[in-house]
Amino acid sequence: MVKKICLAGLIALILFLNLSSAYSKANTYLEEIILQKIMMKVPFANGLKLVEYKLENGLYSFKFEGNNPFKALKIVYNSNNDKVEYIDYYVNTFIPFDKNLSAKYSKGESIILANNLISSITGEEYQFVKSLSDDEYSDESLEKPYIYKLIFKKVINNLIVNNREIVVYINSHSGEVVKFFGENLSEDVEYDDTKNIKSVDEIKSLYQRYVIPQLMLYKEGQKYQLVYIPSLNPLFYGIDAKSGIFTDYKGNDIKEEMVTLDFVKLKGNCFNFKNPETIAHDIARSLKIDKISLIKAGYVNNFYLTGKPAVSYDWNFTSLKDKILNINVAIDSHNQNILHLGFGYWSYNEKNFKILDMEEAKTYVKEHLYNYLSCDFLIAYPMNYRDNKIYTFYRQTNNTIISNNYITIETNEEGIIKKIIFNWDYIDFPKIDNTINTQVAQNIFMDSGFKLYYFITENKKGKLLYIPNSLEFMIDASTGKKIYYSSLNWEED
Secondary structure, eight states: OHHHHHHHHHHHHHHHHTSOGGGTTSOHHHHHHHHHHHHHHOGGGTTOEEEEEEEETTEEEEEEEETTTTEEEEEEEETTTTEEEEEEEEEOOOSOOOTTOOOOSOHHHHHHHHHHHHHHHHOSOEEEEEEEOGGGOOOGGGOTTSEEEEEEEEEETTEEEEEEEEEEEEETTTOOEEEEEEOSTTOOOEEOOSTTOOOHHHHHHHHHTTOOOEEEEEEETTEEEEEEESOSOTTOOEEETTTOOEEOTTSOBOOGGGGOOEEEEOOSOOOOOSOHHHHHHHHHHHTTOOOOEEEEEEEESSOTTTSSOEEEEEEEEEOTTSEEEEEEEEEETTTOOEEEEEEEEEESSOOSOBOOSHHHHHHHIIIIIGGGOOSOEEEEEEEEETTEEEEEEEEEETTEEEEEEEEEEEEOTTOBEEEEEEEEEOSOOOOOOSOOOHHHHHHHHHTTOEEEEEEEOTTSEEEEEEEEGGGGEEEETTTOOEEEGGGTTEEEO
16 A cells, blocks of 8 residues: 555656646645645546646646547646545547457446545545436447446435536446546535425426426437427426525526527528538538548448438548537438438637527528528527527427427627537428327326425525426327436436
């Protein structure tokens, strides 16, 4: 044990001595001690090179890197309470794994490994709550059984803190952590006590008028299902257990007018390009990208939307200091019609466009994305997330939401666009018929019950909220049976 401590200290000292002369005025002894603590708490920091250091308002920020494969680690250390505040660790898994490798670690073993690691780093209790499913990550090297993608949430007074979580990815063959992300790890929160909270019956009566079941076409494998979801509006999050007031993601009280969705109609004739390359280059030009590269094109025997042959194309532009753009187009092999168009655009320094409200977001959609849309109604809603604003437009056909057809635009507090996600299908959807009554669906949602959680607001108050269990499932519109989201984007454990 002594040897390990000495070795960790030696590594920390060597890393610290690699700092540039720009940091020569720092308190070298104090930073050396902090680095030693980090090396002891965070095992995957060992062997990485310290490339950047910053001290601001008592927060020490360290950046580390490693190679073969590339690894990146950022740690923020709070010297006021001697705890890790923020940690973001990433291992490049784009290098394909050997497909013949077997899983040596079970999911249960990986959960224990991750939980012990979290406890060592934070010194606090976290509980495993769910796994991300593979369709949430496009990297083919992350296919099962190679990576377990585990989500843990903080626990206080035996209650889950709903908006505090840590993400851990573990390689099932080697047991190596390939991703670890957590923030707000050292915050000082004043938590409500559980006295004088409202009963579930009181909460149920308050919640009922906001549950307006919405029809949605949800794709399960090669088949679309017509389902009811409890509410599309993400502003609704929970009900304060003491006051009974609706609370959003930031801890703000939700006013009645805030839960009203905005319906948008795109007018005019719709126009679809037939040439995939034309589509890709037109998107690049509209987003101020000069050059893109075709990285993959191939024949798909059973395209996931139709079950028929198709050709899929992927273009990519990457500039780590500026922008990232990925474009995907799928074409029917027989009639050359577009089946799917999707792209993701991440800009870290884009000042050409500014969006300050929903009206400007609508204008942007019409001016820059209109050529790729079919002329259906869109349901639009704004959402605040930290200091960013998110504008989402869902496709609606015959009063039915298409679950995976949407546009998302995210801006910073100045209105500068940071991210655009576009996902649209050009196929025939099943007809709506023989659905259960909306009132029946509402009663099923209401009878599902509520769970009591802590929710941390922006001013570091731990509020007690009731959150409906109905957010975890949908209802089959034909049979009235519950359908859990296990195949949509997470697996319930």
